[in-house]
Amino acid sequence: MQTTLKQLVEELNFECLSGKACLERPAHAAYASDLLSDVMGKAQAGMLWVTSQVHKNIVAVASLKELSAIIVVNERRIDPEVLAHAEGEEVVIIASGLPAFETTGMLYKYLEKVKSEE
Amino acid sequence: MRMSYNIEGGDFSAAGRASSEVKRTLKQFNISPxxxxxxxxxxxxxxxxxxxxxxxxxxxxxIQPHYISVVIEDEGPGIEDIARAMEEGFSTATDEVRQMGFGAGMGxxxxxxxxDRMMLTSTPGVGTRLELTVNF
Incomplete structure (x- = not known):
């Protein structure tokens, strides 16, 4: 079984802030980092990216690396300009509303569960 | 095919535009993802x-049929010690830049x-020139 961003958002009670039209993308693995060059160097295309960064440059990183979605942790407010830019670049931004540790823990558990059902 | 872009120092809001546009252009060609x-x-x-x-x-x-060659030249502080700058983890970025998640010393x-080929030259106090080639 493979899961989509849409199922993941519903299952984990996250909130999609941009790129709602792209929620059918698959979700299978994630990379967590607040260092942009670390993500550029080590994340793989199609991965989810967990971060607490909310400035405009996260959109370029996600788009250039063809990441599945950005998952923003905590209750960080994201500038409407950043969301509009993400929308234009077909970058999905999802808010977890939870700290990074809880967010990655939930994601890990969920993605492992999906994998075990394959 | 040749293209040219200006890059403004300190303008983080426009940053990534040149690379995004080059990628968009290259997508039209038959290049592996x-x-x-x-x-x-x-x-x-x-x-x-x-x-x-x-x-x-x-x-x-x-952009040539079998490779892309890019030159990035700037006017700025330059790099004092290129060998050191190439080390992973070494960075001279300001705290402000680091807070945005840049300056991890991985660029x-x-x-x-x-x-596939990279050539970095710099004159401290004047600027830096980076030339790189990627084969298709």
Whole structure:
């Protein structure tokens, strides 16, 4: 079984802030980092990216690396300009509303569960 | 095919635009997604180096049938010790830039890893010139 961003958002009670039209993308693995060059160097295309960064440059990183979605942790407010830019670049931004540790823990558990059902 | 972009030092809101446009252009050609992503990473890091460190710069792109060659030149502080700058983890970025998640000291190593040829020259106090090639 493979899961989509849409199922993941519903299952984990996250909130999609941009790129709602792209929620059918698959979700299978994630990379967590607040260092942009670390993500550029080590994340793989199609991965989810967990971060607490909310400035405009996260959109370029996600788009250039063809990441599945950005998952923003905590209750960080994201500038409407950043969301509009993400929308234009077909970058999905999802808010977890939870700290990074809880967010990655939930994601890990969920993605492992999906994998075990394959 | 040749393209040229200006890069403004310190303008983080426009940063990534040149690399995104080059990637969009390359998508029209029959280039493997993997190679396309390598180019995107190398160009983005090079563009961000200008934004984070220099006053201004330019990216000149030359797309040939079997490779892409890019020159990124800037006017800025230059690099005192290139060997040191190439070390993973070494960075001279300001605290402000680091808070945005830049300045991890991985930019130049990422460029080297993702290009087939890289040449970096610099005159401290004047500027830096980076030339890279990625084969298709």
């Amino acid at each position: 993997l190679v396309l992503r390598r180019i995107a990473v190398a160009l983005y890091e090079a563009e961000m180096n200008v934004v984070a460190h220099a006053r201004n710069g330019a990216m000149q792109v030359d 130049l190593p990422n460029i080297k890893k993702n290009s």
